[in-house]
């Protein structure tokens with residue numbers, strides 16, 4: 001009896017080898033094995049905090065101290081996280097010329113820590129902070145040294161409020177990230193969806209664009225998602241297990 005998962009890995013590897021321009025599209029699920037709970041899941045940060053009260057531009061105006069307590073907690077969680085085999089597999093595929101880039105909805109910097117070079121951050125990066133008045137970049141060491149008693153963090157130059165370079169609730173996607181991700185998906189003949197269920201607009205519309213250009217979709221997710229209907233090959237399993245197996249098969 002052939003192993004059905006192995007069969008699908010062979011088929012997916014075949015699609016990868018045939019493809020001329022493959023991209024990956026990732027979300028919270030790829031970082032869960034690195035110890036970062038999905039903000040949206042039970043036990044995730046949004047079950048503890050109301051996102052509108054801690055992660056919106058309005059909240060930063062009205063209650064900067066509360067926002068900053070949340071930012072410090074998130075920062076220490078993300079600082080400790082290390083890339084897992086799924087991140088490392090994507091970096092290796094890129095290094096070997098089989099993947100042209102990663103579009104991620106994550107803000108945790110783990111693709112870069114894992115070695116990926118072309119990374120489009122749809123929702124920003126929590127390792128970058130800047131002053132919202134003068135736009136001066138604030139070194140991460142300042143954030144790491146901040147104490148709960150010294151927040152909110154203010155700009156040394158102009159005393160403006162410091163904020164992370166992430167997309168807060170109610171804010172729009174940075175124009176450059178949107179343009180870069182469109183360029184990637186419009187060139188793509190294959191998109192690998194890993195750890196994202198397709199609930200957050202407008203990032204969730206990217207795989208459709210590949211499909212419309214007759215590209216292929218490979219999905220690795222736990223359970224059914226918005227992409228299940230349009231995926232050519234689908235793996236219902238842990239991304240940190242499936243992706244290394246797939247990468248091995250592509251690279252042998």
Ligand SMILES: [Zn+2]
Pocket residue numbers: 131132133134135136155156157158159160
């Ligand atoms: Zn400033």
